[in-house]
Amino acid sequence: xxxxxxxxxxxxxxxxxxxxxxxxxxxxxxxxxxxxxxxxxxxxxxxxxxxxxxxxxxxxxxxxxxxxxxxxxxxxxxxxxxxxxxxxxxxxxxxxxxxxxxxxxxxxxxxxxxxxxxxxxxxxxxxxxxxxxxxxxxxxxxxxxxxxxxxxxxxxxxxxxxxxxxxxxxxxxxxxxxxxxxxxxxxxxxxxxxxxxxxxxxxxxxxxxxxxxxxxxxxxxxxxxxxxxxxxxxxxxxxxxxxxxxxxxxxxxxxxxxxxxxxxxxxxxxxxxxxxxxxxxxxxxxxxxxxxxxxxxxxxxxxxxxxxxxxxxxxxxxxxxxxxxxxxxxxxxxxxxxxxxxxxxxxxxxxxxxxxxxxxxxxxxxxxxxxxxxxxxxxxxxxxxxxxxxxxxxxxxxxxxxxxxxxxxxxxxxxxxxxxxxxxxxxxxxxxxxxxxxxxxxxxxxxx
Amino acid sequence: xxxxxxxxxxxxxxxxxxxxxxxxxxxxxxxxxxxxxxxxxxxxxxxxxxxxxxxxxxxxxxxxxxxxxxxxxxxxxxxxxxxxxxxxxxxxxxxxxxxxxxxxxxxxxxxxxxxxx
Numbered sequence: 001x002x003x004x005x006x007x008x009x010x011x012x013x014x015x016x017x018x019x020x021x022x023x024x025x026x027x028x029x030x031x032x033x034x035x036x037x038x039x040x041x042x043x044x045x046x047x048x049x050x051x052x053x054x055x056x057x058x059x060x061x062x063x064x065x066x067x068x069x070x071x072x073x074x075x076x077x078x079x080x081x082x083x084x085x086x087x088x089x090x091x092x093x094x095x096x097x098x099x100x101x102x103x104x105x106x107x108x109x110x111x112x113x114x115x116x117x118x119x120x121x122x123x124x125x126x127x128x129x130x131x132x133x134x135x136x137x138x139x140x141x142x143x144x145x146x147x148x149x150x151x152x153x154x155x156x157x158x159x160x161x162x163x164x165x166x167x168x169x170x171x172x173x174x175x176x177x178x179x180x181x182x183x184x185x186x187x188x189x190x191x192x193x194x195x196x197x198x199x200x201x202x203x204x205x206x207x208x209x210x211x212x213x214x215x216x217x218x219x220x221x222x223x224x225x226x227x228x229x230x231x232x233x234x235x236x237x238x239x240x241x242x243x244x245x246x247x248x249x250x251x252x253x254x255x256x257x258x259x260x261x262x263x264x265x266x267x268x269x270x271x272x273x274x275x276x277x278x279x280x281x282x283x284x285x286x287x288x289x290x291x292x293x294x295x296x297x298x299x300x301x302x303x304x305x306x307x308x309x310x311x312x313x314x315x316x317x318x319x320x321x322x323x324x325x326x327x328x329x330x331x332x333x334x335x336x337x338x339x340x341x342x343x344x345x346x347x348x349x350x351x352x353x354x355x356x357x358x359x360x361x362x363x364x365x366x367x368x369x370x371x372x373x374x375x376x377x378x379x380x381x382x383x384x385x386x387x388x389x390x391x392x393x394x395x396x397x398x399x400x401x402x403x404x405x406x407x408x409x410x411x412x413x414x415x416x417x418x419x420x421x422x423x424x425x426x427x428x429x430x431x432x433x434x435x436x437x438x439x440x441x442x443x444x445x446x447x448x
Numbered sequence: 449x450x451x452x453x454x455x456x457x458x459x460x461x462x463x464x465x466x467x468x469x470x471x472x473x474x475x476x477x478x479x480x481x482x483x484x485x486x487x488x489x490x491x492x493x494x495x496x497x498x499x500x501x502x503x504x505x506x507x508x509x510x511x512x513x514x515x516x517x518x519x520x521x522x523x524x525x526x527x528x529x530x531x532x533x534x535x536x537x538x539x540x541x542x543x544x545x546x547x548x549x550x551x552x553x554x555x556x557x558x559x560x561x562x563x564x565x
Binding site: 155157203204205206207209211215 | 449535536537538539541542559561
């Protein structure tokens with residue numbers, strides 16, 4: 001999802017790339033490959049920016065101890081690559097080169113600054129400890145750097161919306177403008193959120209570290225929450241900006257993949273599975289003009305089979321472990337739907353059983369409502385309606401439009417038209433999104 | 449780096465706590481403080497008298513205006529503080545989590561802005 005047009009670093013346009021040799025011999029002495037042409041070097045650098053710049057940034061933040069300093073160093077490193085690689089060839093390990101160059105430039109700037117004004121406290125050590133040891137910017141520590149970055153961006157001491165903004169900016173590399181567009185916010189608001197979050201990391205001294213075993217489950221929950229929030233922001237949107245917001249779902253899935261690559265935990269598997277299984281239905285869940293199509297009416301041939309296969313395998317893996325939680329169970333439910341050849345062939349008994357497990361993990365009226373709908377499918381609408389009425393008598397869901405919509409649907413199926421009409425009207429009064437409202441209006445009109 | 453851990457709890461509920469429970473809580477606080485001191489992370493601590501003893505002072509147009517009670521009416525009230533030394537916010541959070549009141553009240557962890565006086 002990294003797009004250079006979006007991330008568009010201006011130096012890519014300024015720097016003129018000189019002509020280089022048109023052959024590509026391996027220079028054994030220097031361990032460098034001479035590029036075959038300036039276009040190839042540009043392509044190489046473009047690709048590196050797309051694939052590696054976040055990794056380089058994560059390491060530079062550790063080495064320089066500061067987000068802004070690291071971002072400046074990253075820009076300097078790519079600027080240097082554009083100047084030097086067309087002339088000298090692409091280094092054998094470009095990522096390590098970028099890290100070491102970025103760090104050198106940042107430390108050099110600090111040394112010069114030191115002559116004019118005192119250095120920030122933490123930088124004395126860093127300048128002094130500058131041994132140029134390449135081991136500190138390549139190898140195993142680097143994978144950890146990306147985890148450090150994830151856990152720092154999703155630190156619970158940051159406001160949830162700041163965690164989301166920082167994650168998309170620093171880990172996914174989206175620009176402030178892209179994030180603002182996706183969340184339908186003015187760019188300055190978003191920019192300020194990021195500036196404040198970085199300032200808090202610095203002033204409260206939020207450490208750049210992967211939490212220890214004791215804190216890990218809770219801190220991982222926070223990370224997963226951010227990823228799922230990003231996904232839902234992209235998935236539930238059906239407004240005019242749907243295309244941009246779709247990108248958010250892809251970013252979330254990419255984050256989910258990164259997470260299981262770096263930190264194999266069952267709930268991370270579960271969350272990725274859940275996102276993939278939802279995403280697999282994207283093409284089938286609305287008409288071309290944006291009208292909602294419910295699960296049982298969707299054209300299942302439009303479902304993405306690759307995503308279903310990948311999601312289902314992840315669910316299996318997570319369920320086989322002992323440490324799974326609510327994301328995994330929700331994914332398991334989605335997998336039952338995804339693997340049913342037709343709506344009628346859905347294994348509702350299994351779905352009800354999974355909702356029972358989910359309720360044990362996280363008791364919530366919304367989960368109870370979903371379970372009631374599944375019971376209605378397994379045992380008939382009367383059984384489901386009794387459950388829904390019992391839940392709603394508690395008052396928790398009286399303002400939740402989907403509860404009224406579900407009740408209306410069961411009344412309709414039982415031929416209790418007057419009640420169905422009243423519940424559809426109540427749902428309609430509470431629903432916010434255009435497509436949901438139009439769906440309810442159609443249902444209401446069909447009653448007559 | 450120093451952090452101020454501000455302990456908030458429901459004063460009214462605290463006042464109704466049975467004596468045996470209070471004794472247990474005091475003992476826990478004594479342990480918590482002693483451990484902090486031993487680890488070298490304790491800079492200072494104090495327990496505050498209840499908010500009914502508080503006065504809030506403002507100066508308006510050169511006049512001192514004092515009113516009774518705390519600055520803001522809240523469900524939980526500031527009851528005391530620990531000033532601690534910690535490597536970073538994570539260590540400060542870990543330390544604050546050991547405060548007995550964290551189980552029923554809450555502890556706000558604030559980094560200190562060191563001032564020269």
